[in-house]
Amino acid sequence: MYLIKTPWWLRALYPSFIWKINTNQKVLYLTFDDGPHATETPFVLDQLKRYDAKATFFCIGNNVVQHPNIYDRILAEGHAVGNHTFNHLNGWKTKDEEYINDIDKAAKEIDSTLFRPPYGRITRFQSSVISRQSSIIMWDVLSGDFDTDLQPQRCLANVLYHSKKGSIIVFHDSSKAWERMSYCLPRLLEHFTQEGYQFKALSVQ
Ligand SMILES: [Zn+2]
Secondary structure (H helix, E strand, C coil): CCCCECCHHHHHHCCCCECECCCCCCEEEEEEECCCCCCHHHHHHHHHHHCCCCEEEEECHHHHHHCHHHHHHHHHCCCEEEECCCCCCCHHHCCHHHHHHHHHHHHCCCCCCEECCHHHCCCHHHHHHHCCCCEEECCCEECCCCCCCCCHHHHHHHHHHHCCCCEEEEEECCHHHHHHHHHHHHHHHHHHHHCCCEECCCCCC
16 A cells, blocks of 8 residues: 555654655656666666756665666766665664664765655654754655556556656666556656656755
8 A cells, every 4th residue: 555645744744854845846856766777777867868857866775786887877967866775674674773774884885965765664763863964855756666556557647647846756767667667757758848847856955
């Protein structure tokens, strides 16, 4: 069970997390979690380039070690990166010290003050420690591209319907998401470019 649109009351419970960017401009913030991936990340980068779009990649430290050239390409093409732990740990199921150590290990590979907890699951203690050095980035539109029961057309319709000015939108450059992400991304870029939107990388302090 997951929600496509983050409800206001969930944002209100965690006001120090960043859920969306307040703006009147036609700007969207695409984010891609769980890469770098050998084939999916280059696909994403190629699509973004066609629209002069920038995005933010929340990388798994272990995947950066596996695919350093793709990680370098993300940076070279002007996108932002964020820390998504080294081993994609679930904060609710991981001891605090182990969780923080895993983030520190990832930080040796990923130079960023942006952090997104895998599964969006993090305890208050963990977030209080991380917040000293990083901004915790959540989202207001979850594409559901990881949901293998979701039709690609439905995934696209959800994202087009819920994305508003300043939305932070989650996709995944992972094998599991491929069918939906590869269908949605080019169509989303085309749709919102036609509507006069720009796509920017996150830069928050
Ligand atoms: Zn993840």
